[in-house]
Amino acid sequence: MDLSRVWHLAAVFCLTYILIKVIQLHRGRQMLLKALNSFPGPAPHWLYGNLRELSPISAIYRKVERWSCLYPFAYPLWFGRFTACLIITHPDYAKPVLAGMEPKDSYGYRNIIPWIGKGLLVLHGPKWAQHRKLLTPGFHFSVLKSYVPLIVDSVKVMLNKWEELIMQEKSVELSEHVSLMTLDSIMKCAFSHNSNCQIYKENSYVQAVFELCFLLYARMFYIVGQSDFLYWFSPHGFRFRKACQVAHLHTEKIIKERKKALKVEDELQKIEKKRYLDFLDILLCSKDENGIGLSDEEVRAEVDTFMFEGHDTTASGISWLLYCLAQNPEHQQRCREEIKTILGDRDTIEWDDLNKMTYCTLCIKETLRLYPAVPGVSRELSKPVTFFDGKTLSEGSWAVISIHLIHKNPSIWDNPEVFDPLRFSPENMSNRHSHAFLPFSAGPRNCIGQQFAMNEMKVALAMTLLRFELSLDLSKPQPVPIPQIVLRSHTGIHLCLKKLEFSAA
């Protein structure tokens, strides 16, 4: 065949491909317009959609909060010309979406798979049910009980570091310290792995997680990020692959060490003697009814999922909790008094104390309302959903439940900006909508680690308040929340810590 004929065929092939793509995109857009037609929202730009209005990143919350006042139940948001979702901002709209077993959407969650694989967070259908059933015993209260002293030890290491730091610095930026502490703690609890990462300042995994969360978030607002092919070649794509490598090295090392240990003949017997099977034991030793265990890939995905979900979320929760109490000294003092009354002469917290921390629990809930560690979740509808007002969102649509905006919805919460822990007192909760407070989501896909998270937040709070008085460092920029998968602060969280007299060291 002569060369000109080859070129001719190649050109025809390319043009046909482009034509098919254009028709597909056009059809997709028509379907989206039809699906979102009955939901009013901010006018999109013909090419960028609403993307340009969402920048800079630091202003995103102000913008979406303003829109949710104008459209108090839900509004469409366009990511460019061909992708759009329905942002849900009211519990009445969230309830029917969360009640079902809708799969996670293929827009946001798909991009996280190269990092955390197909673990519990992204799986759906029978595989998800099998993994959820398998992993639930790992969160039984008898297991959680044995974690408390391990969490206490990790918190003590962090507080000791802070004590040294405040001799040199006026204030402490919390984020990395708290992340290393929660990483240390999840590794000890779920993986029986003593990394001493806080002492050796081994923070390459934590930094990789920060980088990955930033890149995944930025990708949503990047035109290039809408195509896997273009993203692969972009500078962000390169950074994403590099950070994934660092994260995978960390988790692979832990799996490898445990597999080696399990090969030692009497190791299985040792596990039987342990008071609980840790999370990694469950993953490596479990078999289904046909005697088949999880594949290496499945184990890796669950370890990556729990390593990330199990530390970054609680790090966010604890950092914002300490910030809220620094901002509200009267509530801080009331929590401290409650903790002192519970502990008496003791300088450390135990399992039986956790349930007695009533006022502290109200403050934790109020923090999670104002600063939900996971600010939103989303679903791709496998069937149409009809809301209470008769409007229907069609099959295949992308629904984003904005936990942040539901928690700030003025039709549900009086003075939503005010930190008022008593909103969660039993008498004030009795008339509240079942889906008004969703930090751990709701329905069958709720957070499997919520009890672990609450315990860790209580331990961190109690131990910190016993040792330090917290106040804001007004010479530093105040925190600006940004939703990077978990809720972070664009400007960090800087607190002044004053060592309390007679505090436990």
Ligand code: HEM
């Ligand atoms: C303050 C801390 C935490 C918050 C606010 C939180 C919040 C959430 C939310 C909102 C979801 C639903 C996600 C979705 O629908 O896409 C979720 C799911 C999940 N969380 Fe958490 N989480 C926290 C801590 C933890 C911890 C400590 C662990 C593990 C030890 C964990 C493991 C998971 C897993 C594996 C899922 C997926 C569950 C499933 O789909 O079956 N989380 N979490």
